[in-house]
Amino acid sequence: FTGQDIDNIVYMGMGEPFLNQEAVFKSIRILNEPKMRGLGIRHFTISTAGVVPGILALAEMKIPVRLSVSLHAPNDQLRSKLMPINKQYPLSTLMEALRKYQSATKDRITIEYLMMNGVNDSTEHAYELATLLSGLSVYVNLIPYNGVPGGNFKRSTDGRIKAFADILSKLNIECEIRRERGSDINAACGQLRRVMNQ
Template sequence: MENLFGKTLQELTEMLVAWGMPKFRGKQLADWMYKKSITDFNAMQNLPKDMREKLAASCVIDRASRVDQLDSVDGKTSKFLLNFADGVGVETVLMRQPYGNSICVSSQAGCNMGCAFCASTLHGMVRNLTAGEMLAQTYYINDLLSQTGEKVDTIVIMGSGEPLTNYDNVLKYIRLLHEDYGLGMSYRSITLSTSGIVPNIYRLAAEEIPVNLSISLHAPEDALRSELMPINRKYPLSEVVKAGRDYGDTTHRRVTYEYILIDGVNDNMKQAKELVGLLKGQLASVNLIPINPVAERGWNRPSPARINAFEQYLDQHHITVTVRREMGNDIQAACGQLRNRHLTGEG
């Protein structure tokens, strides 16, 4: 059975034309799948009966099913463990922000980038997700929100996985989100987060799709960054920041640098100064993320005074800076933790 979810209008049309059907049926099918969120061919009333039967006999519209869900006490954050047809599961998070409903989508099941602070990488990577599987995460939550007249407003591709090592599927997903036969989302409401896969940052800049780019930096010098993020040995800081600068210059979108603040590791004033030096003159902002304590590594969140001092230093040196609002701490919002609980049988 062929899964149609994640196919573009062109792909659907080509398939139906090869079956001897008129071209316009492709648009009708796409509208049912993506606009009306219908997965049962029989419910697609404007398609002829023989077409519906043929579709049902050889195709499916497979999305994702919910295995588990955790809701934060304040009701603002919900984390879902969603499974695909082959039993592979990923986490998707809904965050009700003041500016709308934001979701965090996974691009791979697990991850093999080995970032030292990340639970998603502990069991390695199972596989890349298809465009349809990323779209299925989006539709799962959009359907849920539509029950109360809401919708997904912004998307961050920041769940498990390194999206720029699953480039073609991620790009197809982003384009599908934007299509007018789909959710019709603006590129500006989509953010892609990368650990710094330099060649593909340049490639993305050249695509002429102005999505927001977020780059995980986490340290202002190579030795420490390599310790926290092994990918730095391949693409060192200077190259990552240069690619970020090019992305901003080409797309005119501000690049956000993510910086997890770890007490006594990367939060002193010398490091704040190095960070300023690195990003000077770039259309960029820094998002400081005080870490959730990691007992096994002895990592703790800096005191509010230290967080404040780091933030102030950047601000005084003309770097736009924000400190991430804490959301969903009580449901282990750090990516990968819910999935790991199920993988290790603790679920």
């Protein structure tokens, strides 16, 4: 359709992939099949809010589909406020599932962490996050919050984001501050739906 070849597929943004697990896994098998699309298995990523049964099912498949987890908080109290799914699958359960996935696949896990000013971006939060992720091979994406008019949260300042990243790096947690795209037209991550619903 675009005239460009598709070489990576990420399951995200259309609902939680692991709540439609059977269809997601079937589509991966079809797209990976040499007689079909023939896309290499390491060109697939599943992005989850932390649905533990789906992570464990992916681990049991023992195929190196990449995994991305939206974390956004380093402790249960804060994460439950930001992400209600944490009440069903608290961090201890989630971390155990991630260890099982990594043991089965040997693959590094991407951790998505939204940076919200005064909410989850303190130096204490950075140390908590490093402790939580200790022992896992991870890559942390620090994502500046994309605000919309009337929203309850504000973006972390550049200084707070850099200080957070510096602490993680010092503690041997690989991380990167995500480059922002689309916020000038309210089309960045997290903005589009909010604007459409107003």
